[in-house]
Amino acid sequence: MLNQSCPLWRVPGLEPDQAFGQALRNLRTRRKWSQTDLALRADVDRNYISLVELGKNSPSIRMMFKLCDALDTNPSALIADVERRIQLQLAPPKRKLPAMLTS
Template structure:
């Protein structure tokens, strides 16, 4: 989801990292799902992307819900 928002804004990982004042490799790790950003980092990313944190989190929640529907439960 972050990758899609970043690309929609026409930003490279480096440009987003610079605007959000975080490391470029951290942006990559978030996009790959290897790190979960803190609320502070989410806030910085959202400011750089001109998206509200609530809209960003709602989109993430919707994506996770869709993924859960497609993934069979392993109870």
């Protein structure tokens, strides 16, 4: 659930475009597809896929649905992964306990 008092896109850290690109790349590589494979399935240019994955380009809603259709996933699942990636960047790092305290 999003914190309404502190929108994720206003907090320093992972930008939404970068998080989207990481999530898209994760879906693509889990299928062992190249950028060209995804581009052909989504009927877009391979360079466009590269720019989105790098966080340099933001897809429109229509394009996001097209990419999700090509990847056989729901846009809501992709956006949930984007939110999770942003939240992970905002969470304080977990500290390791000394070995004598974990025994």
